Each structure stands twice: as structure tokens, then as C-alpha cells.
Amino acid sequence: MKPKEMNKLFKSLGLKKVNKGASVGGQWFANSGDFLEVNDPTTGTVIAKVEQASAKDYQKMVATSQKAFVEWRNVPAPERGEIVRQLGEALRAKKDDLGALVSLEMGKILTEGLGEVQEMIDICDYAVGQSRMLSGPTLQSERPKHRMMEQWHPLGIVGLITAFNFPVAVWAWNTALAWVCGDTAIWKPSSKTPLTAIACQNIANEVFKRNGVPEGVSCVIVGRGSVIGEKLVNDGRVPLISATGSTKMGKRIGAIVGGRLGRTILELGGNNAMIISEKADIKGALASAFFGAVGTAGQRCTSTRRLIIHHSIYNKFLKKLIANYKNVNIGDPLNKRTLMGPLIDDTAVADFKNAINAAVEQGGKVLCGGEVKRRKGSFVLPTIIEIENKAAIVQSETFAPILYVMKYKTVDQAIKMHNDVPQGLSSAIYSDSMSEGEKFISYLGSDCGIANINIGTSGAEIGGAFGGEKETGGGRESGSDSWKAYMRRQTNTINWGGEVHLAQGVEFKS
């Protein structure tokens, strides 16, 4: 991006060349003296700096957020929803700029950057409706002239820890629901993408201030995972930690929060596969596999990492897929002709190279790609490797555009290979056979949180509950009844008849 355009973008989103990394309400502060450099992954140059928050800044934030919760929970839920509606409107107004910033800082192509902001708008709309539907059932009591019911009450402060690859959508998925549920939020974004977080907070600050929302309902804190992240997860004043990131991070956070009997929503790594049957619509399967594996440069938690292809169509399918791979326009994500942008940083490039070396050592054959692109920035070539499912490298998630391909003979064998990895996020089968499709989404089929028929693994709509099983962490966010995780459930029994009756017919009289 040209300096003049970048200045204009920064101005529109309230960013500076040197930013403070902590905000409660309209104020920005941070006094650690520890500056984070923000890189443009396309050019490898520093585009801004952020002063990270200190432990003292963190304490100030939690105290303010606790106070804000006491006020915020008094606001009727539909009124809280009205404020989230206005946030959705503010995001609509800033969609182009925020989408461009996502592309600039994270490296995903512009259409995906804009799509990510659209996802924020969609969840705001969804949360507005949800604000009138935080309902529990009325239950039949076994005692005469009694009634039972369930209520959902606000929970408290929600601590959000997010990954670099969806730098803004995951914040919105969590906060739009948390806020209508009556909670406050403290967001620790990825240190790789702090500018998008500052921009989001500026947008929220403006809407919240206009509506007199207590300071501390929306907080952002940029700081090291090992300093601020650890403080947040260890803090007994934060009843829920929603953490998105690697399985390694989730195992650590899960153990700490579990140790204090806090709650977590864990959204961790995937190892997503697509089965392509000989009964598949090949054109559709090709388009879905291509987007799933190459889109976002393989940096989605739902990216397609494995293709399990029926042996009878294996060669024909791969020939077509490789032809598509050879035509991928790699470059500046803000250029409309680009199909694949850079990886997030040089560490990701090194992980890509190490994975390819490991795959070859473990018996893999590189069918295309396999190299780093010789230009400035963190660019690699999208890669296809033929290898066995049981190879150690296939069993782990490499966050890069590497697709492992393998053959199967029977659908049962394909499902077994599919499930034979430690992760369980997203999955798909391409088949026009009803029984194959139904089997795949049945209890005998995919063991993932998301299982699709005739669409790919990558990308999800906000209306469904999003998350996965096994080492993906078991959390669910966004649609369906995911809102329940942000509230505490209360069972009420009301005696309207006057006489005391004990449950289970117990008699207790002197």
C-alpha cells in the first residue's frame, strides 16, 4: 500500500504510527515502555508500533470492567441489543476501510478481508435478535401447586484471546453475544495483528460513548501472551475465557482455567479433510478443494489440509487440481487480481519449509509447489504432497498452504482415515450418493464439529454453532445456542400453593 493511502486508512480508523495498546472506554493508555513493531507481511516492513500494556495497566482495566458489569447487567437485554445494532451500522460504514486494514496487516486478499468484516456485521444483526430471546423453559414440577423454570443471567467479565488469522471476526463473534447477554469483555488480540484490534475498539468506543455505555464494557489490551495473556487466564475475577489459537496454547490455558474451575470456550487447531467419492460432482469438488486449500494462504482453522480421493478418479482429479495450482496469482493481497497473499511472517515461512522437508523424509512426494517465492515478504507456493495419512507430519496442523493427498477404496476406509487424526474441526464429503453422504454425517461418520456434504471444509456461516472436537477444544461460538456459554443458568422452583412438599416424596415432620 502506498504511504499516502496508508495514512488515509490510518486516519479513518483512528490509528497512529505509534499507538497505545490498552483502552477502556474512550481512553487509550499503556505504560510498559515495551513497543511492539507491526509488520506488513507483503513487504516485510514495519508499518506502525504499539506500546504494550503493563501488569499495572491490566489491573486498572479489570477493576473498571468489574464496575461496568454491575451497571451493564441492569440495562434490559433488548436495549443492549439496540447498542449492538448500532455497532453493526458503524461497521457497515467502515467496512471498506476495516476490510483493507485486515488485508494489510494479516495478508488475506481484499475480498476475504471484506468478508471478515461482513461476518462481524452479520453477528451483530444476529445478536440483536438474540437479545430478545435469552429464554429458558418452564418445567413441570412433581410437587403440587409448584412451578419450575430456568433463567439465564449475565455472567461477568469475558476474557477474549484471539488468533492472528481472523483478527476481527472472532472478537465480534464473542463480544456481540457477550454484550447482549449482559457481560463485559477484555480482549487480548494476537500480537501479530494489534492494529485491527485498535481500529475495532475505536469503532466500539464511539458507539458506546454516544449511548452512555459504562466505560469498561469494551476493553482491549495489547500485550505479550506470556504477560497479559497469562494474567487474564489466571484471574479469578474473569469467569469465562474464550480462547482461539493453537492446540498448544489451548492445552495450557485449559489447564490453568480448569485449575481455578473457571469456564472456557476453546477454539483450537484443525486438520480438515475432504473425501472425494467416485460419485462426486468433480467440478464442484475441484472448486471447493481449491478454495479450501489455497484460500487465505492455508491460514484458516478450517483450511482443507487433506484430500482423501477415490482411487478410480485420483489421477484425473489431481491433474485438474494441479493445473489450477499453477495459475494462482500470488502477490499483494490488496491487488484485486491476487488470489493468494503472503503468510503472516517469516516464522510461518520457516514452518512451511520444515513441514515440506519432514513430509519428504516421511515418504511424501511433492506434486507441485514446495518452495518459497523469491520476492520480498512472506510468500510461498501453494503445495500438494502425496503421502500416507499416518505420517507424523500429516497428523499435525501446519498453518500454511500445504495439501496432503491420499487414495481410498471403500467409503468406510475413507471415513476411518478421515477420523484418524488428533483434531476434529471441519470436514466434508463430495458425493451424489445419498447413503454415502448420510453415513458421513451420521454417528458412524465424521467425528468433527462441522461436517458438510457437497461443500468444502473452509468457511462457515454465523448462524451455526462453530467449533470442533478432540484437540480442537470442544468450544462452540457464534450461532445456534452458543449464547448460553456467556450466561449463568439458574433453576427456580416456586411454591404458589403455600404447603411445603419435599421432592421425591420425602416426609420430614416432628
Ligand code: NAD
Ligand atoms: P497462537 O496459539 O500462537 O496464539 C493465539 C493467541 O493466544 C494469541 O493472542 C497469543 O498471544 C495467545 N497466547 C499464546 N500463549 C498464551 C498463553 N500462555 N496465555 C495466554 N495467551 C496466550 O495461534 P495463532 O498462530 O495466532 O493462530 C493460529 C492457530 O489458531 C491455528 O492453530 C488455528 O487453527 C487456530 N485457530 C482456530 C480457530 C477455531 O475457531 N478453531 C480459529 C482461528 C484460528
